[in-house]
Amino acid sequence: MKIKTIELSNFRQFEKEKLVFTDVVGKKVTIVHGQTHIGKTTLVKAFLWCLYRSDDSFKTDPILVNKDAEKFMSPGDKKTVSVTVELEHNGFGYVIKTEQAFTYFRNLNEGYFSPVIKDPIRHMIKMTQEGNPTSVPLEQVDNEINEILPDNLRCYFFYDGENNKIDDVAEKSNLQDAVRNIMNLNVREELIKYFSDGVAGRLVERFEDKKSTSNFEEVGNLKEQKSYFEGLIETERNNNKQLRQNIEELNGQITNLEDQIDANKESAELQEKARQITRQIAELKKHRDDLFPSLLKRCDSSESVGLAGFFSVLAYKKANLTVEYANIKTNERAYKHLTGESVDEIIQKGVCVCGQKIELGGDYYKHLIEEKDYLSPKDFSASLKSFTDRFNDQVDAVDSSAYQLSRDAADLKKTIQSIESFGKQLEDINKKLEGFHGDIGAWQRDLQQKKYTKSGNEAVINYSESNIIPQNETKISGFKEKIDKYSDASEKNRHIQMYLNYLSSVRDMAQTRLDKKKEGIAVTLEQQVNNLFHAIVGTDKTELRLNKVNYNVEPYQNDQRISLSTGQKTMKNLAFVGGLIYLAKNKDKIGGAEGVDLDEPDDYPLVMDAPFSYLSKGDIKRACTELPKYCSQLIITLLDKDFDLAIDVLKPFIDKSYTLKTNETSTDSHFEEDEL
Amino acid sequence: MSTLFNDDVLIYGDYARIIKKLSATSDQDSEEWKVSNGIDSAVAQKPFGTYIDCLYAGAAIGLAKNAKIKQTDFSAIEKKSKASILSSAWRPRSKDFTYLYRLMLLTDPELELCKDERVKKAFTDVPESVTDIEFNYFLSYAYGGLVEVEKMFDKVHDYKEFSDLISTIVLEYQGNED
Numbered sequence: 001m002k003i004k005t006i007e008l009s010n011f012r013q014f015e016k017e018k019l020v021f022t023d024v025v026g027k028k029v030t031i032v033h034g035q036t037h038i039g040k041t042t043l044v045k046a047f048l049w050c051l052y053r054s055d056d057s058f059k060t061d062p063i064l065v066n067k068d069a070e071k072f073m074s075p076g077d078k079k080t081v082s083v084t085v086e087l088e089h090n091g092f093g094y095v096i097k098t099e100q101a102f103t104y105f106r107n108l109n110e111g112y113f114s115p116v117i118k119d120p121i122r123h124m125i126k127m128t129q130e131g132n133p134t135s136v137p138l139e140q141v142d143n144e145i146n147e148i149l150p151d152n153l154r155c156y157f158f159y160d161g162e163n164n165k166i167d168d169v170a171e172k173s174n175l176q177d178a179v180r181n182i183m184n185l186n187v188r189e190e191l192i193k194y195f196s197d198g199v200a201g202r203l204v205e206r207f208e209d210k211k212s213t214s215n216f217e218e219v220g221n222l223k224e225q226k227s228y229f230e231g232l233i234e235t236e237r238n239n240n241k242q243l244r245q246n247i248e249e250l251n252g253q254i255t256n257l258e259d260q261i262d263a264n265k266e267s268a269e270l271q272e273k274a275r276q277i278t279r280q281i282a283e284l285k286k287h288r289d290d291l292f293p294s295l296l297k298r299c300d301s302s303e304s305v306g307l308a309g310f311f312s313v314l315a316y317k318k319a320n321l322t323v324e325y326a327n328i329k330t331n332e333r334a335y336k337h338l339t340g341e342s343v344d345e346i347i348q349k350g351v352c353v354c355g356q357k358i359e360l361g362g363d364y365y366k367h368l369i370e371e372k373d374y375l376s377p378k379d380f381s382a383s384l385k386s387f388t389d390r391f392n393d394q395v396d397a398v399d400s401s402a403y404q405l406s407r408d409a410a411d412l413k414k415t416i417q418s419i420e421s422f423g424k425q426l427e428d429i430n431k432k433l434e435g436f437h438g439d440i441g442a443w444q445r446d447l448q449q450k451k452y453t454k455s456g457n458e459a460v461i462n463y464s465e466s467n468i469i470p471q472n473e474t475k476i477s478g479f480k481e482k483i484d485k486y487s488d489a490s491e492k493n494r495h496i497q498m499y500l501n502y503l504s505s506v507r508d509m510a511q512t513r514l515d516k517k518k519e520g521i522a523v524t525l526e527q528q529v530n531n532l533f534h535a536i537v538g539t540d541k542t543e544l545r546l547n548k549v550n551y552n553v554e555p556y557q558n559d560q561r562i563s564l565s566t567g568q569k570t571m572k573n574l575a576f577v578g579g580l581i582y583l584a585k586n587k588d589k590i591g592g593a594e595g596v597d598l599d600e601p602d603d604y605p606l607v608m609d610a611p612f613s614y615l616s617k618g619d620i621k622r623a624c625t626e627l628p629k630y631c632s633q634l635i636i637t638l639l640d641k642d643f644d645l646a647i648d649v650l651k652p653f654i655d656k657s658y659t660l661k662t663n664e665t666s667t668d669s670h671f672e673e674d675e676l
Numbered sequence: 677m678s679t680l681f682n683d684d685v686l687i688y689g690d691y692a693r694i695i696k697k698l699s700a701t702s703d704q705d706s707e708e709w710k711v712s713n714g715i716d717s718a719v720a721q722k723p724f725g726t727y728i729d730c731l732y733a734g735a736a737i738g739l740a741k742n743a744k745i746k747q748t749d750f751s752a753i754e755k756k757s758k759a760s761i762l763s764s765a766w767r768p769r770s771k772d773f774t775y776l777y778r779l780m781l782l783t784d785p786e787l788e789l790c791k792d793e794r795v796k797k798a799f800t801d802v803p804e805s806v807t808d809i810e811f812n813y814f815l816s817y818a819y820g821g822l823v824e825v826e827k828m829f830d831k832v833h834d835y836k837e838f839s840d841l842i843s844t845i846v847l848e849y850q851g852n853e854d
Contacts (some may be wrong), residue, residue, distance in 0.1 A: 257715075288713060292835050295842060296721060301729035301736075307825070308729070308844070311736035312776055314849055318740065318781040325791060380792075383799035387778060409842035416714050416836045661697045 520591020
């Protein structure tokens with residue numbers, strides 16, 4: 001930054017003034033000197049008001065308008081106060097004009113005029129590198145000013161030494177901010193954050209967001225499953241291969257067996273016949289062995305008929321009882337309604353129903369006794385009938401049994417004969433087969449078994465190839481598809497992780513550089529401040545120690561913290577401001593450079609308002625010798641007495657010098673350029 | 677001389693042997709009636725279950741074939757044992773034995789009774805009123821029948837002969853049909 005001109009219009013004691021500052025290489029100092037209270041400090045404040053539209057000192061007296069101009073204003077008149085600063089920064093030219101309108105009216109209550117003060121408006125015109133003027137939009141002006149000289153640095157480069165308001169700039173609380181701003185530490189830290197984890201909206205987070213949700217474990221599981229089903233297919237194929245080999249072997253064996261059976265066809269037929277006969281004999285024997293005990297059992301008298309039944313009926317039939325005892329049955333007596341007991345009663349009464357007298361032992365008596373045997377309960381004819389009826393019933397049962405027995409006996413006999421007959425046939429066949437030891441039946445069974453096994457093997461292969469293998473192949477295909485998909489995602493994640501790792505290393509690198517930068521800044525600042533301080537003070541007894549965190553500077557002698565006089569404080573301040581300027585000018589050399597705009601050196605002017613107020617002559621001289629070494633532009637306002645002291649030393653550096661004088665006809669002031 | 681079965685039933689001599697041979701009643705000194713299936717083997721067989729079944733069959737066959745033995749063949753001990761035979765052998769098959777006994781009373785030619793007397797005797801309560809003579813008559817039929825039974829089965833050595841025996845019995849029965 002280099003200040004080229006300042007133009008003041010109706011600004012306090014300046015009605016219309018313009019100062020042009022030095023622009024000659026090697027002569028970087030501009031001096032403005034004058035008596036007290038005629039506008040030196042106002043000039044410095046005009047810079048600040050123009051650039052920042054405010055200054056704390058204006059709060060108590062906000063009416064900036066020129067007093068003489070004010071005097072001639074009538075109610076309703078309007079005056080505009082303005083300060084225009086022309087400067088150059090980083091190759092761009094700037095014209096900054098801040099103006100504020102004051103409208104006067106009569107204050108009825110107070111009885112005097114007072115202005116209506118509008119907020120100051122700041123305009124900026126930026127000259128492009130080609131020299132074309134561009135009006136900067138109002139809302140962008142603050143940003144531009146901040147680029148040129150941040151607000152919080154103004155107190156260091158616009159130094160108010162007369163009022164000593166910045167009585168100890170080297171100990172101000174915003175020192176840290178000042179250094180950080182000058183050296184772009186904030187920007188660097190912000191950039192580092194951009195590469196760090198867990199900070200919303202940062203680069204790391206954006207990469208993290210792009211990571212696929214699928215994970216490696218899932219891919220691992222899928223691969224395991226795929227491998228399992230591949231194993232199944234492999235096993236199936238091996239099994240099928242083995243089965244095919246088995247089928248081949250079986251085909252050979254089947255052909256051999258078929259040939260063998262065919263060659264022994266006749267014997268085979270005989271063996272088959274023999275087998276059939278053997279089966280028939282076995283069946284017959286079983287029948288025989290079932291029939292005999294059943295037949296034998298029916299001989300037992302405990303059976304319903306048995307031999308006893310047979311022969312008792314035979315005896316009955318032979319006796320021909322019905323004929324033999326026909327008489328008994330036909331000569332049944334007439335006393336149908338009498339019982340033996342009735343006859344006993346008649347005998348007891350001694351008189352028969354017919355009136356005949358009955359004498360014991362007499363004929364009638366004997367007759368009655370004889371008759372009684374044919375009466376109930378001793379009716380023998382009835383008993384006989386019952387007896388023959390029972391036998392007649394048994395006759396039917398025996399007849400039936402006889403038929404059954406006859407049939408079964410014939411069956412048994414025939415069965416035995418059949419067994420004998422088949423036995424003979426079997427014997428004949430065996431004779432024919434004599435000398436033939438092969439078991440064709442076994443061969444045939446073996447053949448059938450082999451054909452069955454072959455067919456089973458073929459079915460297994462068929463099912464395996466048409467179902468199991470295709471099903472598993474489908475599953476594998478599904479797994480493969482997923483694995484490919486997830487693997488792609490995994491590959492992407494791997495890349496993202498690489499980027500993240502890279503970001504992390506970039507961050508670490510940037511942090512290392514930042515730390516190095518900070519260390520460099522601290523070391524350099526301390527060194528430069530001490531150098532300048534010792535040069536101004538003229539001795540190096542006092543050591544200024546820099547706090548590397550807040551950059552405060554404290555004086556020590558022999559490792560003891562000491563207090564400084566006001567003059568020493570001023571010199572310390574000058575040394576510190578010099579140190580700051582050194583930092584700005586050497587950004588690219590301190591603590592390593594990034595090779596980016598952050599390390600682009602800045603050149604700040606030093607505008608000092610009565611800086612030597614509390615210095616001795618020697619101090620002033622030394623200060624004037626040293627300060628120009630540090631800054632590219634030095635604008636100093638001085639009391640005339642200090643000017644006289646400084647001029648000799650400063651003269652080689654001074655391009656322009658102005659004397660501030662009061663107007664003869666008013667309270668206003670004006671500048672007159674000195675002849676050097 | 678072997679005795680049969682228990683204290684109540686005492687049958688001696690050949691009749692006991694026959695019963696043991698043909699009935700399944702266990703006794704250590706019984707003979708076996710062996711019959712072959714004709715080809716493969718011969719096995720011991722028993723046509724009758726208990727000795728009573730055997731005795732009962734003997735009685736029926738004796739009556740049918742009129743094959744009684746003479747009463748004089750009974751030993752003194754046998755005569756003494758008749759009561760026990762009646763009480764023991766009769767009891768489980770009393771109804772069947774009663775019919776056979778009645779048949780014997782009604783038909784035996786050697787019994788010197790008229791028809792009315794035979795009927796009266798046959799249908800008077802038996803066996804309480806059976807006399808020694810009448811029981812001896814019945815037992816001689818039964819023993820005679822046992823001899824016949826043995827003859828029948830002694831002819832049988834295999835299944836074929838057995839089927840012949842059955843056929844013969846059936847033919848004999850059917851040949852006497854009215």
